[in-house]
Amino acid sequence: MTDIFFPEVLGTATLLLLGAGVVANAVLPKTNGNGGGFLMINFGWGLGVFAGVYVAYKSGAHLNPAVTIGLVASGDDLGGDTALKVLVYLVAQMIGAFLGAVLAWAAYRKHFDDPEADPDAQLACFSTGPGISAPLWNVITEVIGTFVLVFVVIAFGHTPSGLGPLAVALLVVGIGASLGGPTGYAINPARDLGPRIAHALLPIKGKGGSNWSYAWIPVVAPLIGGALAGVAAHAFAYA
Template identity: 40%
Template sequence: MNGFSGEFFGTMILILIGCGCSASVNLKRNYATGSGWWFVCASWGLAVTMGVYVAGFLGSQGHLNPAVTIPFAVFGLFPWHQVLPYLAGQFLGAFVGAALVVVQYHPQFAVTKPDAGNSVGIFATRPAIKAPLFNFLSEVIATFAFIFILLNLGNFTVGIKPFIVGLVITVIGTGLGSTTGFALNPARDWSPRFAYTILPVPNKAAAEWSYAWVPMCGPLAGGLLACALESMVA
């Protein structure tokens, strides 16, 4: 239960702050409306930092991400019997975090039409240029870099390491993330996308599920490649 609780609340905080940032930037009549890419990347980085701190304190390893949990298990870095509790915590926590964003920004959703910024992109990722193969490769490359760095940080829930993880997310976003919005994390994309689909969000547009295979498969492939390389060079 410690693993589930840590991953649930850590991922909830991650999505509450991260998707909250996206809502703040994209919806009308916010003080941060129209803020730039650096604001987005730094906010998501700090969202991950805070999520990892919460998860670690509550007894999990602070994965917050199936693209960490599953590849780590495949390569013997994480016990298989904990995989399902971790995944359940990640996906459920991400959904609750997204639901809280709907409540927090409900008045702003109500005054923002789809053509003015009210889109699934607040909750999930979308490509800057729709090119499915290259969108997939973008997620593979970005997640590979992220997971490979994580593997060389050791226990990333202790000391200032969660802050370093946040810096990694920020620089991945600025350096590699502007092509697809850098999902890096299937739970971060699918659960908020599902929340946007089923919750009564005012003025909402399509959830764009036809694209959702990219932020699911790309990060998992990138994580597996990173763990495979680490196992060969370590």
């Protein structure tokens, strides 16, 4: 299982290093990218996916528990030993997400600790949160966004587009630009939970809480969206 574990750890860590890094660059005080805005963040996350997919190509580059669950729901047995492989994927993705967030923190350590750093901005570098707190609708937003991600990723896998990681990167940019406003578009349980744990554990000066009351939404909703996408892909013969 090392051919799954280590590529997924490295790929997901790359994704989170660049993804959390672009948020830090955009929202923390005194960075050269401060005020870069949401579209800059969208493109940064998309390019993080682009790099992470290349790094994790040996494992199939899931980088996301919702993708793993969606593939299984679509009828993909992951080459046999499905249950064990799913476990390895999920553990590796969580570890990679945590490590990537820690590396992003290290790169921006002095900006995180700056007295002008807002606690909400510090947390936003690690995890998502809603613009308007409405749990049911926040769940619906994340389910829809993740459904689009996983359904189209499965379709990419059976389409001779030749674009590979670039297609997935552009898809993530598109989801962020169009559906990311209400919740920050986690669309990936590991991407949100691993860094949220890092935020809780790291010695960040002046940080506030990690918003654990919201934390279940970017975990549960993407898993639902991914599973529904897999079922739909199988039903409509995209898988």
